[in-house]
Structure formats: C-alpha cells, structure tokens
Amino acid sequence: MSNVVISVENLSKEYRLGQIGTGTLSRDINVWWAKVRGNANPMLRLGETDHGNRAGESLWALKDVSFTVEQGEALGIIGRNGAGKSTLLKILSRVTAPTSGRVKVKGRIASLLEVGTGFHPDLTGRENTYLNGAILGMTRREVHRKLDEIVAFAEIERFIDTPVKRYSSGMYVRLAFAVAAHLDPEILVVDEVLAVGDVEFQKKCLGKMGDVTHEGRTVLFVSHNMNAISSLCSSGLLFELGKLTQSGTILKVVQDYLQSAANKLDRGKVKLEIPLDAPFFIKTISICNDQGNIISSISKNDRIVIKIEGNSNIVSERNMVAIDIKNNEDNLLFRTHSIEQFRFSKDVNKLGNFTLNCIIPANLLPAGTYRVGIISALTGIRELQNLQSALEFDVYQDQLLGNQFIGSRGILTPQCEWSLEKNAN
Amino acid sequence: MGKWNPNRAINNMNSALKETLPLDKEHWDMIIEPKRNLLDLRLGELWRARDLVILFVWRDFVAFYKQTILGPLWYIIQPLLTTVVFTFIFGSVAKLPTDGLPQFLFYMSGTVVWAYFATCITNTSNTFITNSQLFGKVYFPRLAVPVSILISSLIAFVIQFVFFLGFMGYFALGGAALHPNWWILMTPVLILIMAGLGLGFGIIISALTTKYRDLRFLVTFGVTLLMYATPVILPISSFPARFQWIILANPMTPIVEIFRYAYLGGAGAVNLPDLAYSFGFMVVVVIIGTVIFNRVEATFMDTV
Numbered sequence: 163m164s165n166v167v168i169s170v171e172n173l174s175k176e177y178r179l180g181q182i183g184t185g186t187l188s189r190d191i192n193v194w195w196a197k198v199r200g201n202a203n204p205m206l207r208l209g210e211t212d213h214g215n216r217a218g219e220s221l222w223a224l225k226d227v228s229f230t231v232e233q234g235e236a237l238g239i240i241g242r243n244g245a246g247k248s249t250l251l252k253i254l255s256r257v258t259a260p261t262s263g264r265v266k267v268k269g270r271i272a273s274l275l276e277v278g279t280g281f282h283p284d285l286t287g288r289e290n291t292y293l294n295g296a297i298l299g300m301t302r303r304e305v306h307r308k309l310d311e312i313v314a315f316a317e318i319e320r321f322i323d324t325p326v327k328r329y330s331s332g333m334y335v336r337l338a339f340a341v342a343a344h345l346d347p348e349i350l351v352v353d354e355v356l357a358v359g360d361v362e363f364q365k366k367c368l369g370k371m372g373d374v375t376h377e378g379r380t381v382l383f384v385s386h387n388m389n390a391i392s393s394l395c396s397s398g399l400l401f402e403l404g405k406l407t408q409s410g411t412i413l414k415v416v417q418d419y420l421q422s423a424a425n426k427l428d429r430g431k432v433k434l435e436i437p438l439d440a441p442f443f444i445k446t447i448s449i450c451n452d453q454g455n456i457i458s459s460i461s462k463n464d465r466i467v468i469k470i471e472g473n474s475n476i477v478s479e480r481n482m483v484a485i486d487i488k489n490n491e492d493n494l495l496f497r498t499h500s501i502e503q504f505r506f507s508k509d510v511n512k513l514g515n516f517t518l519n520c521i522i523p524a525n526l527l528p529a530g531t532y533r534v535g536i537i538s539a540l541t542g543i544r545e546l547q548n549l550q551s552a553l554e555f556d557v558y559q560d561q562l563l564g565n566q567f568i569g570s571r572g573i574l575t576p577q578c579e580w581s582l583e584k585n586a587n
Numbered sequence: 588m589g590k591w592n593p594n595r596a597i598n599n600m601n602s603a604l605k606e607t608l609p610l611d612k613e614h615w616d617m618i619i620e621p622k623r624n625l626l627d628l629r630l631g632e633l634w635r636a637r638d639l640v641i642l643f644v645w646r647d648f649v650a651f652y653k654q655t656i657l658g659p660l661w662y663i664i665q666p667l668l669t670t671v672v673f674t675f676i677f678g679s680v681a682k683l684p685t686d687g688l689p690q691f692l693f694y695m696s697g698t699v700v701w702a703y704f705a706t707c708i709t710n711t712s713n714t715f716i717t718n719s720q721l722f723g724k725v726y727f728p729r730l731a732v733p734v735s736i737l738i739s740s741l742i743a744f745v746i747q748f749v750f751f752l753g754f755m756g757y758f759a760l761g762g763a764a765l766h767p768n769w770w771i772l773m774t775p776v777l778i779l780i781m782a783g784l785g786l787g788f789g790i791i792i793s794a795l796t797t798k799y800r801d802l803r804f805l806v807t808f809g810v811t812l813l814m815y816a817t818p819v820i821l822p823i824s825s826f827p828a829r830f831q832w833i834i835l836a837n838p839m840t841p842i843v844e845i846f847r848y849a850y851l852g853g854a855g856a857v858n859l860p861d862l863a864y865s866f867g868f869m870v871v872v873v874i875i876g877t878v879i880f881n882r883v884e885a886t887f888m889d890t891v
Contacts, residue, residue: 169615177889188801252888256619256726259885265619276724282646284653293646296639297725325653 166268167349167380168231168254173263175224175249223249225404226263231382233348236375238395238412239384240419245401247384251275254351254382269348269380272299276353278338283327287318287337290326294341308344315370316340336363343370349380354387388416388492420490421531429458432553434536440546442481444472444538449555459556462529462575466522466555472538473515474506480543481506485520486535487527488551495527495573501541528575529559622885628877633728643735648742662746666702670695677820686822686853689763692755696847697819699751700781703744704839705810707785710736712792712806715887722888729884730877733790737782744778755850766852770845773862777842780862780869784838787872794876794883818843835861838868 224246231237239247252258254265255273280297281290291312295305305312313322316336318329326334352371371394375381385391391398391412398415400408408418431448448456450467460466470483483500500518533554538547633640652658670691677683678690685693711733715722718732759765796802814820817839826834834840841861848857 190799253619257723258888260619260621262621264621266615267617267619268615271617273725279724280721282650284650285646289646289649293642296636296642297721297727299727302638302642 165233166230167233168268168382169266170227170229171264171266173224173227173250173253173265174222174261175246175253175258176261177221177223222404224253224260227401227404227406228263229399229406229409231349231380233380234375234378235397236381236383236395238391238398238415239382239401240386240388240391240398240415241401244403246404247401248275248353249404250401251351251353251382251384267349270299271349271351272342272345272347273351274298274342274353275351277335277342281326281334281338284325286325287313287322287329291337291341294338295345298342298345299347300345304346312337312340312344315343315366332363339363339367343367343374347379349382350374351382353384388420392416392491416491420492428553429555430456430553434547434549434552437546440538441476442472442474442478442538442540442546444470444483444536444547446471447534447536447552449534449553457555459558462527462557462559463524465524466527466557468520468522468534470518470520470536471515472518474513477506477513478540479505479507480540482539482541483518484537484539486533486537486550487522488533488535489573490531492533493573495532523576525577526574527557528572529557531556628881629728633730633734636728636731639727640731640735640738643731644739644742647735647739659746662743663750666695666698666747667750669698669702673698673820683821684825686824687764688847688851688853689758689765692751692758692763692765692851693822693847694820695751695754696851697817697843699744699747700777700843700846701814701817701819701839702747703740703778704781704785704842705814706740706743707737707782708789708792708810709806710740711786711789712796713803714790714793715797715883716793716800716803719888730790730880733786733793733880736789737786740785741778741782751850764852765850767850768848768852770849770857773845773849776862776866777846780865781839781842783869783873784865787869787874787876790876790880791872794879794887797883797887813837813839818847838865841865 227246227250239250241247249258251273252275253260254267254271255275257275278294280294282293285293288309291309292302292305296302313319316333316339318333318337321329321333326337329337350371371381371383375394375396381394383391383395395412397410398408398412399406400415400419408415429449431446433446434444436443436445448469449458449460450469451457451460452465452467454467454469468485472483474481484497486497487495489495498520500520506516531554533551535550536547536552537545537549539545652661655661657664673694674690678685678694714729714732714736722729755765755767792802792806816833816837818826818834823831823834823840823844841857842865845857845862847853
C-alpha cells in the first residue's frame with residue numbers, strides 16, 4: 163500500500179472563450195430558428211462571421227497534467243498568472259469539474275480559495291464562525307469545541323458578539339483565517355490567502371500552516387510569495403501555460419521558476435513607459451560601472467552606478483525617485499529614496515531633462531543576480547511610475563578566496579570596519 | 588526545460604513503478620471526474636451536510652429581521668395586507684363568489700398557502716445567481732441551499748398559518764359557519780407537495796438561469812400569473828367551463844382547494860385522486876429537477 167493521497171491523472175480543463183450563446187433565451191431561440199430555416203445568424207453584426215463555439219476558440223487552462231502527492235507532503239505550486247494553478251485548485255476543491263482526466267483522493271479535502279467565504283455582514287463574529295465552519299465542512303459540534311481556540315487565534319475576544327460589518331478589515335481577515343486554520347482535514351488546499359492581513363498575522367498563519375504539515379497532514383499551497391512557499395513546502399510543481407513543466411524539491415523549482423526564460427528581464431539599459439499626465443517622469447534606467455559604461459554584470463569589488471534619465475515639467479521639492487534592489491528569490495533587499503540625499507530645487511535644476519545617479523557601494527551585494535525596481539512619485543501626493551522589476555544585473559566575484567570559510571556570507575555583504583582596541587593597561 | 592533533471596527522472600521512475608502496482612485496488616475516498624452518472628445524486632452527501640442546512644436556515648431567519656423595527660412581524664404583515672386588499676377589491680368591489688365562506692378567511696387561506704409555494708419557487712430559482720460568489724470558492728452539496736430555503740420558508744408559513752388559525756377562531760366566535768373536518772390530517776402532505784413542487788420547479792429554473800438570465804424575470808411574473816390559474820381568488824366552481832382543464836391540470840389546484848375545504852368546509856371539490864395527481868406531479872418534477880441540478884452544478888462556474 164503506497165502513501166499516495168492524491169493522484170492526478172491526465173487532468174485537462176478547457177474553457178471556451180467569449181460568450182457562450184447570446185446570454186438570453188429569446189435570442190438563442192431566434193438564432194436557432196434562423197438556423198432551422200437556413201437563414202444567417204440574425205444576431206451577428208454586419209461583416210462579422212459566425213462565432214458559435216467554433217473549434218479553436220478555446221483555452222486549455224490545464225493540459226494533460228499528472229502528478230501524485232504523498233501523505234504528509236507539503237507541495238508548493240508555482241507559476242506565472244494564467245499558468246493553471248488556480249484552475250487546478252478549483253478542480254481539487256470541486257468548484258468546477260475537469261474536461262478530461264481524473265483525480266483520486268484519499269481522505270477529507272478542505273480548500274481555502276478565499277478567506278471569509280459566506281460571511282454574512284449582519285451576523286456577529288460568533289455566528290459567522292459557526293456558519294463559515296459549516297460551509298468549510300465542519301459540524302456544529304466541531305466548531306463549538308474549537309470556538310475558544312479560534313477566537314483566541316484571531317485575537318478578537320472583545321468583539322466576538324459584534325456584527326462583522328463593524329469589523330476592521332484586519333479583524334475580518336483574522337477571524338476568517340482563524341476558522342479555516344482550525345479545520346481538521348487530512349488534505350488542505352490553500353490559495354494565495356496569506357497575501358492579506360498584517361505582517362505579524364501573516365507570520366502567525368505561516369506558523370500555523372507549518373504546524374499542520376508537521377502533524378503529517380498534506381498541504382497544497384499556491385503562492386507568489388517565494389519566501390513563504392520555500393519555507394513551508396518541501397517539494398514543488400512548476401506550471402507554465404497549463405502544463406506541468408517541472409517538479410522536484412521546492413528550492414530547485416523556485417530557482418528554475420525565477421530563472422526561466424519567460425521570466426528573464428532586460429539588462430543594461432531600459433526605456434520606461436511614459437505616463438500621460440505625469441508632471442515628472444523617468445525615461446530610462448541603466449546600470450553602469452564607475453567609468454560610466456553600461457554593463458550587465460559587474461564585479462563584487464566595484465561600485466554600481468544606477469543612472470536614471472528623466473524629465474520634469476515642474477521643479478518641486480516633492481519630486482522623488484526610489485530604487486528597489488531585490489535578489490534572486492524576489493526578496494526586497496533595500497529601497498533607497500533620492501529624497502534622503504537631496505531635493506529637486508530651482509537653484510540646482512532647470513525644467514526639462516535631468517540625470518540622476520544612484521551609487522551602490524562596492525562589496526555590498528554578494529555574487530548573484532539582482533533585480534531593480536523603480537518608482538517615481540510626488541512625495542505625499544501620488545505615485546507616478548512603479549515598475550516592480552525594471553531590469554536585472556549580475557554581480558560576480560573576482561577571485562575566489564583560497565579558503566571558502568573566509569568568504570563573506572549572507573544576503574548582504576557590506577565591508578564593515580573592524581579594529582582592535584589597544585589594551586588600556 | 589530540456590535539461591536532464593534528476594528529480595524529475597526519479598519521479599518518472601516512481602510513477603512508472605506505481606503504475607505496475609495494482610493501484611486501482613486501493614480504496615479512494617473521492618474520485619473527481621468530468622462527468623458523473625446521471626442518477627448519482629449524492630443524497631448521502633446532502634444528509635451529511637445537514638448541519639450546514641440548519642445553519643443556512645438559521646442565518647436566513649436571523650438576517651431577515653436584523654436591523655428592522657418590526658422584526659418577525661414582517662412575516663405576518665405581508666399576507667395580512669394581501670388578504671385585506673383581495674377582500675376589498677375582489678370581495679367588496681368585484682363581488683366575486685367565495686363558495687359561501689367568509690371572504691376574509693377565503694382569501695387568507697388561499698394567500699397563506701400560495702405564499703409558501705411562491706417563496707419556495709422564486710427563492711430556489713435564484714440559487715446559482717445569488718450564491719455564485721460562494722459556490723465559486725468552496726464546495727459543499729449545492730442542494731443544501733434550496734433545501735434550506737424550503738425550510739426557512741416553512742418557518743414563515745407556520746407563523747402565518749398560526750395567525751390564520753387565530754382569525755378562524757375569531758370568525759367562529761362571531762358566528763360564521765365554518766366546518767373544519769378530517770381532511771385537516773392531510774396538512775403535512777399538502778405542505779410536502781408544495782415544498783416539492785417549489786423545489787422541483789425552482790431548481791430546474793435555477794439550473795437554466797445559469798445560462799439564460801431572462802428566466803429570472805419570467806419567474807416572478809410567471810408565479811403571479813399562475814396564481815390566477817389556481818383557485819386562490821376564484822373558487823373552481825366559478826371558472827368558465829372551457830378554462831376548467833387549465834385549473835385541473837395545475838398541480839397546485841388540489842392543494843389550495845383541499846386546504847381551504849379542510850379548515851373552512853364549504854363547497855370545495857375535494858377528492859383523493861386529485862391529491863394523488865399533485866403528489867405524482869411533484870415526485871416527477873423533483874426527480875427531473877435534481878438530475879438537472881446535479882448536471883449543472885459541476886460546471887456552472889464556467890458559465891455564470
């Protein structure tokens with residue numbers, strides 16, 4: 163007897179694109195009647211050809227996907243938007259049926275595609291806990307037994323008898339997650355629900371989900387948060403355009419995902435889209451070395467110059483540019499604001515083009531690939547441009563040190579000043 | 588992805604090995620497949636979800652009167668006003684016959700019974716539309732929703748029914764000639780048939796509304812029209828002979844007639860074959876409805 167608890171066999175899901183039929187019965191009957199009499203479809207605009215469910219007008223959200231999940235496995239499912247992750251979860255949660263193939267499951271599945279499903283705004287927190295618990299598949303007795311635990315986890319003891327419509331969004335989400343986190347299924351399917359709530363609570367949820375996997379329960383987890391997914395899951399599946407393209411340990415899959423061709427960014431110099439009504443905007447961003455040459459990789463021992471060219475129709479102290487540096491796992495290492503160092507002012511700038519240089523000190527970033535995000539804004543008024551991943555560059559190590567134990571470690575490797583104090587006596 | 592990947596190779600090997608093992612002899616708790624057997628209605632699942640049904644009923648009941656001044660009184664106001672209006676327009680102004688029964692009671696008995704059927708059918712017919720948000724995110728036996736609607740409407744019916752009995756007592760004390768009789772024992776059967784008809788028609792329409800929204804408007808309108816083809820306002824005896832067949836084919840006719848006759852007596856044409864006809868009609872509609880509902884339930888998320 164094997165330990166396989168989920169077996170997915172040649173699973174496919176087809177969506178027909180566009181509207182199915184005309185949407186109203188009377189028109190469908192019209193079309194059908196015209197067809198019977200051999201007339202043209204009366205609902206078509208002039209010059210249009212018949213779109214009635216033609217072959218080829220479909221989208222395979224999932225195509226021939228097979229995999230197995232063993233008991234106690236924490237499986238992370240990653241992929242870009244539209245890769246089929248959510249469709250897979252929907253099929254596993256039985257919200258929709260597959261087009262072909264099948265899934266065999268051992269044990270009770272609970273799925274969490276959204277928190278707070280079925281909450282009624284007029285009911286109190288306590289009442290909603292019972293209702294939501296029942297919707298997720300708990301019996302009243304189970305909810306009753308766990309009520310205190312749920313309320314404590316959500317940290318809403320004082321408000322449990324207040325209608326949830328008076329809750330802050332944070333409280334609402336906390337209660338909703340708390341109910342879901344106290345389900346006792348053998349298999350838990352979780353969509354990106356952790357993207358909500360404050361950071362503290364997110365950590366708590368991750369902790370709770372970690373507990374779940376340690377208790378030998380099986381978890382399927384979809385997220386764009388590579389951090390969460392790597393810390394929670396042991397193995398991973400990578401989806402691309404409805405196909406399963408990679409499976410294995412989570413670290414390997416995450417790395418492949420981040421490096422996959424579809425995910426590659428430009429290097430060197432990038433032009434930004436110029437917003438229509440921005441009084442102040444960035445036109446290009448480029449990575450240079452100290453000599454001002456545009457480069458795509460740079461030595462760890464060199465300073466990195468990020469050159470930003472833009473245009474300003476107003477010169478205001480509020481003009482601001484910020485740069486995000488992220489590492490390969492998509493963690494934000496730091497954000498730096500131009501406004502920390504200087505302000506745009508009439509003495510220095512005239513209206514029109516400007517060039518900004520932002521220098522990242524040498525030796526700060528260890529060898530690896532980095533992404534640059536860029537933001538332009540009028541501080542305190544509005545954001546103008548925000549490009550999460552504008553371009554990327556490599557940092558390499560010039561020469562390997564003889565002894566690897568001496569090499570610096572960590573996400574950042576700044577050169578710190580060390581000194582030895584003379585003994586006083 | 589042309590690279591050779593050891594993990595993948597091992598996985599492939601594993602699955603190749605698994606295929607040679609007699610996997611299918613294992614016990615699987617659930618198999619998700621594209622199409623289900625037509626008659627696999629999963630009623631056991633519905634039974635296991637009875638806690639959910641109870642909570643839905645309770646939610647509907649509580650949410651109904653939260654933040655209202657009159658609260659549950661609304662259950663009574665509606666049929667009462669309808670009865671008053673009917674009594675005034677059809678009784679006093681149009682002077683339609685009521686089989687010799689007090690007009691107020693005649694109209695009230697019809698209205699109370701009809702209201703239960705009408706709420707069942709209109710509310711269940713919106714099952715997929717009003718719950719699409721919920722259905723799109725979590726699975727539970729979908730039939731739990733229409734079944735809970737039947738039960739919460741039943742609560743309203745019971746309240747209205749008790750109120751009706753009160754008026755009956757008042758009229759009896761006032762000397763009206765009322766003849767309650769043994770047909771009263773049929774009340775549970777009448778309720779069952781009404782609930783079944785409401786459910787059956789309601790879920791057939793709800794399944795069709797996932798594709799055709801215009802049916803929603805037809806329902807409210809159609810139910811009102813159907814009321815005039817049921818002896819709610821006019822007793823059967825007053826219908827013109829050439830329209831009698833419509834009245835007799837209507838499965839709700841025996842229900843309203845028997846209910847009125849059982850509690851008030853009078854000249855109602857009441858017999859068992861008519862009741863059996865309604866019952867048979869109900870069974871057929873419920874079966875067809877459940878089958879269609881189960882078909883649509885599997886993929887309706889893709890069309891709504």
